[in-house]
Amino acid sequence: MSAPLKLILFDVDGTLVDSQHHIFDAMCAACARVELTPPSREEVLSIVGLSLSVAVEKLMPNAGAAQRDQMVEAYKDAFVQQRADLGTAATSPLFPGAEEAIRALHAVDENILGVATGKSRRGLDHILEGHGFSTLFITQQVADDHPSKPHPSMVQRALFETGVEPENAVIIGDTSFDMKMGAAGGIRRIGVDWGYHSRDELVDAGAELVLEGYEQLIPALDRMWRTA
Structure with missing residues (x-):
């Protein structure tokens, strides 16, 4: 059998x-896009694993829906650019x-x-x-x-x-x-x-x-x- x-x-x-450094740096870039103070590294890492839109909402509950939407797009842009600049092995070993x-x-x-x-x-x-x-x-x-x-x-x-x-x-x-x-x-x-x-x-x-x-x-x- x-x-x-x-x-x-x-x-x-x-x-x-x-990928913690990649994630944190991309989230900081997303916050800069909408001129908000980024959360701490510990706060960012606490939401790793959630879908991006849910993660942003949890990190920035007081931000408006439009700001959060901009953050999602800015995060994606920064993430892709970092990966293109440094490569997968460096950004996500x-x-x-x-x-x-x-x-x-x-x-x-x-x-x-x-x-x-x-x-x-x-x-x-x-x-x-x-x-x-x-x-x-x-x-x-x-x-x-x-x-x-x-x-x-x-x-x-x-x-x-x-x-x-x-x-x-x-x-x-x-x-x-x-x-x-x-x-x-x-x-x-x-x-x-x-x-x-x-x-x-x-x-x-x-x-x-x-x-x-x-x-x-x-x-x-x-x-x-x-x-x-």
């Missing part, structure tokens, strides 16, 4: 790539061990890799192409097509596209939004402590375990599937 298919969904910013883990998981026949991210399709494509991952992730869920995390829409669509049962699926992410999305979608949840939310935040949001490095991922998944 063959092993059941396993769906392994990854968040991107803060989980696969460390992989976390240590990420590539090795991804390629090892992809080599296992029953594993289906996927992405569930608050990035746009254009942004995700640049990340995957820049790191040579374009063919590795079978299901790719982006902010263009879904409500913002923690709504479970991304998880539900990934399950539908792959035909994997929820008990054989897991989300790996660095924020409480990822963990809440996974719980709402009925799948397993693994947090990582090298991203933008604290271990306590991840656990409180439903993480079943929190990793300290990518070398722990494959053993953790093996244990998790045995208890599914």
